[in-house]
Amino acid sequence: MPSSVVDTINYFPETLILRVTFVSGLIYDYKDVPSQVFKALKVAGSKGRFFNFHIKGKYEYDRIS
Template sequence: MPSSVVQSMRYNPDTHTLRIRYVSGIVYEYKNVPEEVFAAMKAAGSKGRFLNQHIKGHYDFVKVPTAHP
């Protein structure tokens, strides 16, 4: 999944939560994301573009605290 913006993504179908780890190391969880939206993001040629157009501003989110070495 090469992306200049998204390092990794994980989806929890039980809670409809999409967790995005950015290449900067910052992690956000987007709430109430339908599974088909996650599937479309996985299939998208540009994860960053999809994120900006279809996730950000469309779903509530929280920043996940991360441990720093």
């Protein structure tokens, strides 16, 4: 199901970076995200809700663009 908040997600297991591209076009890299969190986000019914409860405010991040 498409998200109204999250456009795409990518995960880099070698660095534990979760890259989230939002519908707005903003891109953020979240650091030290366990693979289980990425896997759960991938299958979440609401990616925006999952993001808000399990990622936002819990991991350090860098704004990419």
